[in-house]
Structure formats: C-alpha cells, structure tokens
Amino acid sequence: MPRKPAPGTRERILDVAADLFDRRGVHAVGMQQIIDGVGCGKQLLYREFPSKxxxxxxxxxxxxxxxxxxxxxxxxxxxxxxxxxxxxxxxxxxxxxxxxxxxxxxxxxxxxxxxxxxxxxxxxxxxxxxxxxxxxxxxxxxxxxxxxxxxxxxxxxxxxxxxxxxxxxxxxxxxxxxxxxxxxxxxxxxxx
CATH class of the missing domain: 1.10.357.10 (Tetracycline Repressor, domain 2)
Known part of the structure; x- marks a missing residue:
C-alpha cells in the first residue's frame, strides 16, 4: 500500500516551484529541479501533480x-x-x-x-x-x-x-x- 504524503506536501511543492518559477521562469525550470528543491522523490511529486x-x-x-x-x-x-x-x-x-x-x-x-x-x-x-x-x-x-x-x-x-x-x-x-x-x-x- 502506498504511503500517504505528509500533511502540507502539496503546498511545500508549490512553494518551491513558485520560488523557482518566479526567479527563473516556468520553461527554465525542470521537474528534477523542483524534486531536488523539495527533497522528495519523483513519485511523490507526480502523485501530487501528474505533469508539469x-x-x-x-x-x-x-x-x-x-x-x-x-x-x-x-x-x-x-x-x-x-x-x-x-x-x-x-x-x-x-x-x-x-x-x-x-x-x-x-x-x-x-x-x-x-x-x-x-x-x-x-x-x-x-x-x-x-x-x-x-x-x-x-x-x-x-x-x-x-x-x-x-x-x-x-x-x-x-x-x-x-x-x-x-x-x-x-x-x-x-x-x-x-x-x-x-x-x-x-x-x-x-x-x-
């Protein structure tokens, strides 16, 4: 059975993505940069957001x-x-x-x-x-x-x-x- 994400995971991902998007632009930021910034696994990111x-x-x-x-x-x-x-x-x-x-x-x-x-x-x-x-x-x-x-x-x-x-x-x-x-x-x- 898959683990449930910690409370606030979605918001934490959005916070990191917003910071990166605001500073660099959306096209310049890859999903791996967001994963690295959040410190989460790829599966967790894609569970919350199925695509960029x-x-x-x-x-x-x-x-x-x-x-x-x-x-x-x-x-x-x-x-x-x-x-x-x-x-x-x-x-x-x-x-x-x-x-x-x-x-x-x-x-x-x-x-x-x-x-x-x-x-x-x-x-x-x-x-x-x-x-x-x-x-x-x-x-x-x-x-x-x-x-x-x-x-x-x-x-x-x-x-x-x-x-x-x-x-x-x-x-x-x-x-x-x-x-x-x-x-x-x-x-x-x-x-x-």
Missing amino acids: DHLVVAYLERSAQAWASTLARVCATVDAPEDQLVELVRAVQGMAPNTRGCPLRNTHAEFPDPGHPAHQVSLKHFQDVREQLRELARRTPAAHPDRLGDRIMLIIDGLYVSGSTLGPTGAGATAVGLAQDVVRAEIAAQAV
Whole structure:
C-alpha cells in the first residue's frame, strides 16, 4: 500500500516551484529541479501533480488567489470605491519591487498557445481582474467607469513591469500618484 504524503506536501511543492518559477521562469525550470528543491522523490511529486502542466496551473491558481485576497482585504478595509482603486495600486506597489513581475503575466508570455492550460488560466485571470476593476469603478461617480477601471489595470501592469527596475520609491510612488490623478480626473469629468 502506498504511503500517504505528509500533511502540507502539496503546498511545500508549490512553494518551491513558485520560488523557482518566479526567479527563473516556468520553461527554465525542470521537474528534477523542483524534486531536488523539495527533497522528495519523483513519485511523490507526480502523485501530487501528474505533469508539469498541472503544477503550473496550480501555481497560477495560487497566484490568482493572492490577488483575490488582496482585493477582498482592500474592499473590506477601505470604504469609498475610488479609494479602493488607489489602494489596490498601493497594495501592488508593496509587492512589485520584490518580484520579477506578475507571475500570471510572465507565464502568459511564456505560453502563447491559446490552447495551453497555462495560457487559459492566466488569460481568464486578467479578464476577471479587468472586470473587477471596472466594477469598482462603476461604483464611483466617474464619467467613464470602464475606462477608469482599464486605466487602473494599466497602472498596475506598469508597476509589475517597472517595479523591480525602478524600485519602490521610483515606480511605486509614481504609480500611486498617477492612480490618484486618474481617479480625480475621471470623477471631475462627471461634474462637467
């Protein structure tokens, strides 16, 4: 009878894989590197994740969940939707300088085939984020809420792209200020 994996094995594998994927990219990391990093046997890894594609999808789903948690936290602690939009940019500002970019965006770029599960998961995430930001913007008095949501998404994407190169005081402070300016301009346009 096969042994049951220790509690937390799946998460430990995901932690090691996420670290390697984040630092090197998904294609650059082989399953043996993950096995070596976890210190487990090949059978254990493949029992938890039958293929690298399964592991990559789990990694992306966990990354998407991190965004969902950030969104929920911001919406629970900040009252006004216009302030929530700015606070989301501030939350990403705190994460972006410490990364090689957005894990979902990076993986999407590595898997351009629309039929690949990694492409599909990342694309769905960005479609969901866009709709979430637009929905928040629709709760503001902005003249063009969908445009406001899209602009906030572009600011967030810019933080992930430039955050690691410009650092928290470069890209981060600029991005938060830009988000505030964009929100104010969209709301002012409504008043005209």
